[in-house]
Amino acid sequence: MMYRLKKILLPTLLLAIVCSSCRSNKTIPYFKNIPESEYNKIRQSAFTEPTILPDDILDITIQTAELTASNSINEAATNNSVVAAGGQQRVTGFVVDKEGEVELPILGRMKLAGLTSYEARNLIREKAKKYLIQPTVQVRFVNFKVTIIGEVGRPSSYTMPSERVTVLDAIGLAGDLTIYGKRENVLLIRETPEGKEMVRFNLNDSKLFDSPYYYLKQNDIIYVEPSKGKIASAESSRFSMLAVIASLASTVVLIITRL
Template identity: 80%
Template structure:
């Protein structure tokens, strides 16, 4: 009987040691991963002042299914109210946003928006600045010294993967960088793979896939540094995350095994 008990104790201690070493290995792997890859832009020289070339910003172009907030102001407060009220009351489901709804004028398949009083105006392919000038030119036929504002309502980007707050974010400005989007998502987690961040972009011919290395200052020169409507950013998990998940699984197995061994010892003594 004592021989059996001693064997069970040896098995129990062996499993506990295995579980301990697995947790230790996962911890060391995570620590090494953190030291090597957490800092951004490591190849920037350590001097007091650095100037890095940056990609030129290209203004967003209006395209089909975009939702635009268009307002017209005139000296007569009530003169353009029909246009502005129509924008406020026109509730549209944003493409790909689930139950989220936005107010504004949608660009139809012909690339046009239909405004009260002004009629149909083709805006596809224009920037918001060019669209504003075109609408103001048309509004001059009906109003005195009109001031026009045009902005994107549905400019959103989605950040998923190893970030602290994965979600879709509606941008308040057209000039948005990949770093802005990652910042809104609460930065990468400690397990985020900073050397392999994937950008997915919809185009007329399909999807573009672009990889970024946040450890490399060449990011600033990329033509994809500035984001466009409906861009998706995916942060891949590192090997440390996989190792931690595996160690957790083995730790649970070791605990269960130890509980079963303890139960077996109690039963043999009875």
């Protein structure tokens, strides 16, 4: 009996090892179509600064020799705290309203939607010159957030410290793809004024670097689809559990009928 069991299990184990090695060799490495001699010749997409959108949260800092006026603006930003997505964290800053405007103490309402942070900084500085002496202005996104879900090590939403964020940066923050992630079919979902825009990437192809979607924008979502192997494994586990439940139920019924 033991001999027959070994005879059945050994080929099955060898087949599983061969299948898993084929999966790792064929789909785990990135950018397999780049010859080593061409590593320094890859074209890369130009970075385009993201523009301010309604519901964005901005950190606006104005410094000047007139400390009283400067403090009133910066204290307003500190007091203007909002709850971030999910209600987990409070952040400070000025919220861009539905009309694309923010309201600053002393300076009043200003339309910033559609501008980059650099353009917004120049606009605020010009208006501040009417009230303050030699003002210096800093504007940055507080809620520059991207979400990575699916077959990655740490699926979550991540707030980025910089506006210059690439697809690879986001994947790295999420702990890279698992061995079950489909590297040839990564989905990017982007919210635009016209609606949702969906783009698929192939991480095995160096053309990713030259894609206009290589650099991310605020609130982008990256979804890594599970491979057929992962889906089959999950289905197998589910069927195995159903078989165990059915076996237990049959045993219970058999015991009851014999009482």
